[in-house]
Amino acid sequence: MASINLLPKESLDKGSSAKSRQFFGVLTGFLTVVFVLIISLGAGLVFLSVQAAEELAATNAALKEDVFAIEGTEQKLILVKNRLGHIEQIVSERKTEENLGKQGLVIDRLPQEVELSSVMASGRESRFRLSIKSGNMMEQIFDMLGQIARDNQTLSSLVISEMTFNNIFGYVLEIEIL
Amino acid sequence: MNKTLILAIASIFLLVATVGASVFIFSRVSQVRANISELEDEKVALEDRLNLLRENQASLEQISDQTLFVLPPGPPVLPAVSQLRSIAVENQITLSELKVSPIAAEGALSSIEIRFIAQGEALNTLSFVKALSTAAPIMNLSKIEMAGSQISSTTLSEVSVLVYHAPLPDRLSALSEPKLELSSSEQSLLEEVSGFLRPTIGPLPEPIQITPRENPFQ
Numbered sequence: 001m002a003s004i005n006l007l008p009k010e011s012l013d014k015g016s017s018a019k020s021r022q023f024f025g026v027l028t029g030f031l032t033v034v035f036v037l038i039i040s041l042g043a044g045l046v047f048l049s050v051q052a053a054e055e056l057a058a059t060n061a062a063l064k065e066d067v068f069a070i071e072g073t074e075q076k077l078i079l080v081k082n083r084l085g086h087i088e089q090i091v092s093e094r095k096t097e098e099n100l101g102k103q104g105l106v107i108d109r110l111p112q113e114v115e116l117s118s119v120m121a122s123g124r125e126s127r128f129r130l131s132i133k134s135g136n137m138m139e140q141i142f143d144m145l146g147q148i149a150r151d152n153q154t155l156s157s158l159v160i161s162e163m164t165f166n167n168i169f170g171y172v173l174e175i176e177i178l
Numbered sequence: 179m180n181k182t183l184i185l186a187i188a189s190i191f192l193l194v195a196t197v198g199a200s201v202f203i204f205s206r207v208s209q210v211r212a213n214i215s216e217l218e219d220e221k222v223a224l225e226d227r228l229n230l231l232r233e234n235q236a237s238l239e240q241i242s243d244q245t246l247f248v249l250p251p252g253p254p255v256l257p258a259v260s261q262l263r264s265i266a267v268e269n270q271i272t273l274s275e276l277k278v279s280p281i282a283a284e285g286a287l288s289s290i291e292i293r294f295i296a297q298g299e300a301l302n303t304l305s306f307v308k309a310l311s312t313a314a315p316i317m318n319l320s321k322i323e324m325a326g327s328q329i330s331s332t333t334l335s336e337v338s339v340l341v342y343h344a345p346l347p348d349r350l351s352a353l354s355e356p357k358l359e360l361s362s363s364e365q366s367l368l369e370e371v372s373g374f375l376r377p378t379i380g381p382l383p384e385p386i387q388i389t390p391r392e393n394p395f396q
Binding site for chain 2: 017020021024025027028031032034035038039042043045046049050052053056057059060063064066067070071073074075076077078079080081082083084086087088089090091093094096097100104107115116117118119120121122123
């Protein structure tokens, strides 16, 4: 059996409309408060940020003026960096000096009886000749060369390229060292 | 009913306005914050640069002079020859047949070749060429060919050295460039270069500009 509401229809509508009005009223009030809060907080934040940016820009402008005031010092620093860059490149190309240094490993340890008769060094080649009077001294020189070859990892080759003997100079050794 | 509708429309309007205002404010604040961040980076770079320049103001004068002696802007023929002669005297070596020839520039770096004959004891000649590596202007040994004399301990050596020069830099770095200080490798190289022997003859002064005299008959 269907239920019958005896209250008039208008009174029902009036109740729901009042609730809707109340709901939208509260929502409007809430949104108004939120809107005002966001606008005021946002404006404050933007204002403060812009002010901070302006202060920083002013500080930087003052710093730039200070840097410009000692521009001469900056020029010198740039010059030093520029020269050092080139010098580094020049020093890295010192192959002949490097090869002579390797020859020095042997030449600096030569006994007085051994004579250095010639030296040739360039970027690609590195050799020298030794005049050795006696066979005993030859043995010492071979021992020394072996030790130098073992002790120095920087050497890529240590070669006795020529060995001759004559009555005037004795033994002549030509050593290539790279 | 009408009042409810008006309130509903007002709510929707306020909602849209709140969202719109939030988005606008957020983007504006982000923009300003990004700007602040850039300015702060620039400030740090400028402060670093200023501190570096102030700290090194006194020492840079001497250092830049020394680096200019080591690597001059123009061909350093006279200082190099003077340096060769004084190092030769120190090592009891005699120099002869000096020849100077320019070499084509490789990039920013140019060089001149000086060839000569060095006469003296073998070990003295070797210590002479070794000393050249710490002399200003900077020079690299290109080639040495030494042959001993059969009647005395004197040797004759054909030596060729390359003496370098490079033009001066023509611009300053941008203010925003952060790294201006010398790196550790540059520092150690600078220490090495500071010990380079200066030549007794410095770079030649600029020629005096002579202005032509006015012709009184014109």
